[in-house]
Amino acid sequence: MRLDRYFSRRRTLDLESDTLEGALKELLKVSTSRFKDLERKKLLPGLLQRENTMTTYLGNGVALPHLRVKMRRKYVFAIGRSKEGISYEGLKNQEKVHFVILLLAGEGARDYLNVLAAVARLVKDQAFVDMLLESESMDKLHEQLTAAFGGILAVSKKTRQSSINRLMLRQATRVAKGAHCDSIVVFGDTMLSRPVEPPDEFKDVKSVLISRRAKEGDVEDAVFDDVIQVRSFSTGRLAQMRSAFLVGLTRGVFKTSDKICCVGGIPSSDLFDTLVVIDLKNEFHALLAERENFMPSDVSPEVLERVIGVAMELSIEGREGRPVGTLFVLGDTKKVEHMTKPLVLNPFFGYKEEDRNILSPFMDETVKEFSSLDGAFIIKGDGVLVSAGSLIHTPEFEQSLPSGLGARHAAGAAISLATDCLAIVVSSSSGQVTVFRNGIALPLVERSFGGKSL
Structure with a gap:
């Protein structure tokens, strides 16, 4: 997503204030000076009220205060840097905020949550934030910001690829x-140390780049027809394969009848050493046996990607050093709700749908915190979190599951069979993430349960 067009050097400044309210006043001053339809006195209370309702701190010393406003423009960004840091309530170990990124969004901006998510993904890179903090001038900082948000992050100086890599790509x-x-x-x-340099022969075949670092418009992406951003949670070769293919199928990058030639190696090894051909119909034969479309009709691909991302993070990181198991039920919400009942008071009740959408980066910590509750998260196809801690009770489920899968997996399989939904289960014992569709399991990371491989 190209956001650089919304950045201005006039709205990039070193902050003088040492409080968030003072920083917001400075940023609003430069944001409203040229736009007569924006009034500072009206915007500040709204921003502060949002802070009191839900933190806009993203981590790595970056806060992203944001507000929908009535204006002709789609977005207005203002960026403030404080090398000394400003105080921010709730941060631990005397941590301070070094960047305040103010985002004002027009009421008609439909991709508002996607913009928030795009900014959040970028500033979660600690090296990138450190680079901005160490910039010697505002001109340099603005140049780095526009490059990053324009999708042309500077990459390391290209070096000649090894003969093995060139051979693997040609083959x-x-x-x-x-x-x-x-x-x-x-x-x-x-x-790791150099971008992928595909040979000229790639021009004759559709090519797709899979990478956790991939960003739309990135320089190395320009030579590929499509880009899929999927995080790898393993050091194994082609570790992202199943997740990437699943995302590609939901986006329409791949078709269920496609054959795909994959080139990869151990992550960060700088060496391609694996070449394999995958037939998607065989790879996903159980899931696609009865229908061509894996996705429920009301579920958007970006929501599924986000849920899988959160599930993977919970699988690897757990919560406060402890393993966590949870269940996400995505899509066909009206029918699903008839088969659930609350185990606890619904923590999402009463909030605006935009504020409780899983596409919002500020929901990550909230979802992870509530993942320790028994029961399931119920999520609409557009990403709105309906409830947490919901007990699933479906008609009798007779399909057998591999040994080692417990009640949470049985509930996920049953609800996916009884309704037109997807169920994503995180195992508390093994960290396995499994997607259920029509009662059939698709493990996203291969692990063994009771001697049987899923």
Whole structure:
């Protein structure tokens, strides 16, 4: 998402205030000076009220206060830096905020949550935030910001690829043509010190880059036809494969009948050492046996991607050092609600839908905190969190599950069979993340349960 067009050097400044309220006043001053339809005195109370309702701190010393306003423009950004840091209530260990990114969004901006998420993804990179903090001038900082948000982050100086990498990429083209593959997929996280440099032969075949670092418009992405951003939670070769294919199917990047030639290696090894051809119909044969469309009709791809991302993070990180198991039920909400009842008071009741949408980066910590509750998260197809701590009671479920899968997996399988939904389960014992559709399990990370591999 290209956001650089909304940045202005006039609205990039070093902050003089040492409090959040003072910083907001400074940023509002430069944001409203040229726009007559924006009034500082009316905007400040709204921003402070949001802070009192829900924190806008993202971590890494960055806060993202934001507000919908009535204006002709779609977005207005203002960025303030404080090298000394400003006080922010609730931060631990005397942590301070060094960047305040103010976002004003027009009432008609439909991709508002996606913009918030895009900013959050970028500033979660500690190295990027440190680079901005150390910038010697505001001109340099603004240049770095516009480059990053424009999708052209500076990459390390290109060095000549090894002969093995060049050979693997050339052979991938030959294998793809010989096996009648529809696409070549390159796992970009294999490369650490240099970008992927595909050969000229890639122009004759559809190519897709898979990488946790991939951003729309990134320089190395320009040579690929599509880009899929998927985080790897394993050091294994092609560790992102199933998650990436699932995301690609939901987005329409791949078709269920596609054959795909994959090139990858151990993450951060700088060496491609694996070439494999995958037939998606065989890979997902159980899930796609009865229907071509894996996705429920009311679920948007970006919501599924976000839920899987949160589930994966819970799987690896747990919560406060302890493993966590939870269940997300996504889509067909009206029918699902008839098969659930609350185990606790609903923590999401009474909040605006926009404030409790899982696409919002500020919901990450909230969802992770409530994941310790028994029961399931019920989520609409557009990402709105309906409830947490919901008990699922479905008609009798007779399909057997692999040994080692307990009540949470049985509930996920049952609700996915009884309704047109997806269920994503995080196992508290193994960290396995499993997607259920029509009662059938798709493990996103291969692990063994009771001697049987899912």
